[in-house]
Amino acid sequence: MRPIRRQALFVFRTLFPESAIKVLTAALLLSVSFPFLQAGEWSGQAALEAFGFSRGGSEPQQENTAFSVFVEPEYYHAWDNDRQSLTVKAFFRYDTQDAERTHVDVRELTWLRAADSWEWRLGVRKVFWGVTESFHLVDIINQTDLVENLDGEEKLGQPMANLAWINDWGTVDLFLLTGFRERTFAGADGRLRGGTVVDSDLAHYASGAEDQRLDAAIRYQHSVAAWDVGVSHFHGTSREPLFTPVARDGAVVLAPYYPVIDQTGLDVQGTFGSWLLKLEGAYRHGFGETDFAAAVAGFEYTFFDVKATGLDIGVLMEFLWDERDAAATHPFADDVFVGTRWALNDTWDTTFLGGVVWDRENAGRFWNLEASRRLSDQLKLSLEMRTFSNTESPDLLHGFHRDDHLRLELGYFW
Amino acid sequence: MTSLLFTLLLFANPIDIDAQAAQRGLEIAQEADRRDTGFGDNVSKMDMILTNRKGKQSTRHMRNRALEQADDGDKLLILFDHPRDVKGTAFLAFTHRVGQDDQWLYLPALKRVKRISSSNKSGPFMGSEFAYEDLTSQEVEKYRYAYEGEETVDGQAAFKVTRFPNDPDSGYTRQIVWYDQAEYRILKIAYYDRKDSLLKTLTYHDYQQYLDKFWRADRWLMVNHQTGKKTELVFHAYAFQTGLGDRDFDQNSLKRAR
Numbered sequence: 160m161r162p163i164r165r166q167a168l169f170v171f172r173t174l175f176p177e178s179a180i181k182v183l184t185a186a187l188l189l190s191v192s193f194p195f196l197q198a199g200e201w202s203g204q205a206a207l208e209a210f211g212f213s214r215g216g217s218e219p220q221q222e223n224t225a226f227s228v229f230v231e232p233e234y235y236h237a238w239d240n241d242r243q244s245l246t247v248k249a250f251f252r253y254d255t256q257d258a259e260r261t262h263v264d265v266r267e268l269t270w271l272r273a274a275d276s277w278e279w280r281l282g283v284r285k286v287f288w289g290v291t292e293s294f295h296l297v298d299i300i301n302q303t304d305l306v307e308n309l310d311g312e313e314k315l316g317q318p319m320a321n322l323a324w325i326n327d328w329g330t331v332d333l334f335l336l337t338g339f340r341e342r343t344f345a346g347a348d349g350r351l352r353g354g355t356v357v358d359s360d361l362a363h364y365a366s367g368a369e370d371q372r373l374d375a376a377i378r379y380q381h382s383v384a385a386w387d388v389g390v391s392h393f394h395g396t397s398r399e400p401l402f403t404p405v406a407r408d409g410a411v412v413l414a415p416y417y418p419v420i421d422q423t424g425l426d427v428q429g430t431f432g433s434w435l436l437k438l439e440g441a442y443r444h445g446f447g448e449t450d451f452a453a454a455v456a457g458f459e460y461t462f463f464d465v466k467a468t469g470l471d472i473g474v475l476m477e478f479l480w481d482e483r484d485a486a487a488t489h490p491f492a493d494d495v496f497v498g499t500r501w502a503l504n505d506t507w508d509t510t511f512l513g514g515v516v517w518d519r520e521n522a523g524r525f526w527n528l529e530a531s532r533r534l535s536d537q538l539k540l541s542l543e544m545r546t547f548s549n550t551e552s553p554d555l556l557h558g559f560h561r562d563d564h565l566r567l568e569l570g571y572f573w
Numbered sequence: 574m575t576s577l578l579f580t581l582l583l584f585a586n587p588i589d590i591d592a593q594a595a596q597r598g599l600e601i602a603q604e605a606d607r608r609d610t611g612f613g614d615n616v617s618k619m620d621m622i623l624t625n626r627k628g629k630q631s632t633r634h635m636r637n638r639a640l641e642q643a644d645d646g647d648k649l650l651i652l653f654d655h656p657r658d659v660k661g662t663a664f665l666a667f668t669h670r671v672g673q674d675d676q677w678l679y680l681p682a683l684k685r686v687k688r689i690s691s692s693n694k695s696g697p698f699m700g701s702e703f704a705y706e707d708l709t710s711q712e713v714e715k716y717r718y719a720y721e722g723e724e725t726v727d728g729q730a731a732f733k734v735t736r737f738p739n740d741p742d743s744g745y746t747r748q749i750v751w752y753d754q755a756e757y758r759i760l761k762i763a764y765y766d767r768k769d770s771l772l773k774t775l776t777y778h779d780y781q782q783y784l785d786k787f788w789r790a791d792r793w794l795m796v797n798h799q800t801g802k803k804t805e806l807v808f809h810a811y812a813f814q815t816g817l818g819d820r821d822f823d824q825n826s827l828k829r830a831r
Contacts, residue, residue, distance in 0.1 A: 202657070271829060273825075273829060278825055278829070285684045289685075312683060325820070330825060380824070382824065387688045428688050430688050430689075430691075432690065435688070461690055461692070461693070463693040463694075463696050464693065464695045464696040464744065467744065467766065467767065471693065504696055504700055505700050507700070508659070533656060533658060536632075536656045536657065537658075572656070572657030573657060
């Protein structure tokens, strides 16, 4: 099936799985019963993107350059004294090289209703949990839109019903997750895909309900003095797949397998003057043979307004650990991240973030540099450079050893 | 005995004057604070116009919400609308009379609420000539005071008070504040940097009275004497006692504020 058609089908099934259809019909009925046409607000972003790779891929069809464009319009309307709102955010990317990267998604389609002690959200949305910078262990509600960015921070919209119960002693969030999204992977013609292509058509599930399984999550969050603490539990289809190599059309491809897991997470931040102390921990059951724990812990210290120039210089350090060690399904089982964040605090919001994740076992190094600057009220230029050096075969980053690249993005905001 | 009394007088007098100046300065600050007590909550829209040395301008738009607390500093929420790339970003602060403020930032692209350090006092706010400490709530307890006398500012009789920040993170050694004698409104502030040189002057223009009690200036003009840059704040759509409560200033509301 052509990827774009599959994506469209994805979106359709995401929007209209049986379990979510009642919820959305209710939201729609509610929405039309209010005077929407009056005062909705449109905003959004569109961007041109160029990739340049230092070397060719492992296969000849993998080009050294790639261009793409995306558009992300957003509609927002609030009523009932801002106690109710509707948010719709769509996403479409066209990529010249990789058909798998050309995709559409509904990032948000949410009806919100807020009262004094609770907030109710129905529809498709994105939820973020966590505090660390180098790796997000605890964040689990949304599927990663991996073709967008290797950092895993771009997410596919997740259909859900969410009730937040707000108390003096903290906020309890209950999530019913209606319908599962498959992770996106670069295609055979794309870069940043590792040595072996992942074939999403071969996706299979532990649950008999496949991608229609009803998943659930709960989170408690509270801020006391200098501490922000979150405790969460997720039960459902793992957002991260396991892979099995299979032969297809004379080549070996990877088939994603989505098991049913339980994951308990903890995220803590202590804020003391210029120090931010951070910890994320997770314990996962049902993902592979044995249960495992993983953690990221570290700090960020900022020198504010250096020599009264307005420049802020932050120093970041995080330790990444996974009990599975060499058997971990990500490359950061025993690593150290060291980085620096510069903010010029000028008219153009010029920022720079640079760092390296260092594998303590295999000595592989993943360098990441990000910079951005506003060009006008509506234009912004972003630059990203990533290199994978010294990676040896058992290191999962070795799959990217030909993928050192520069990425330039010109974004237009309205 | 006479000489002892004379000695005591000689030493007591300057100390006495200092203590008196401190007391008088504090009283003026307290009176200004007292006159603004009871506002409850307010909302406003703010345009921030940045002008560089060559006269080139750029503009930011934001919306402010403030909630008065009975026994502590105010709670503040700032929503950013313009430039468009920061639209949807929101800033929440719980200011405290004593100790560090609590601050959170909401980043809409990541849907992430980030607790941020409040040690950044002297750094520029949104690339402007206003430092963070110039815009967060000006609690009486955050300074020590010295009364300097009476002066006239733009034809208005004013009290001149020097205030010294208690916070070691402050970018200033001192600020000179001119309050008008009739209403105890701040007319002008001169800021002195860490080297005690005059850095900036802020003047307040077009005061309006709300609910027959609370004065707010429609225009604030900050001039940086060392760089020649200027930032003007223009406030509009002020409303008081709109019914906002603590629930409108928490992390849940930060996530949905638009």
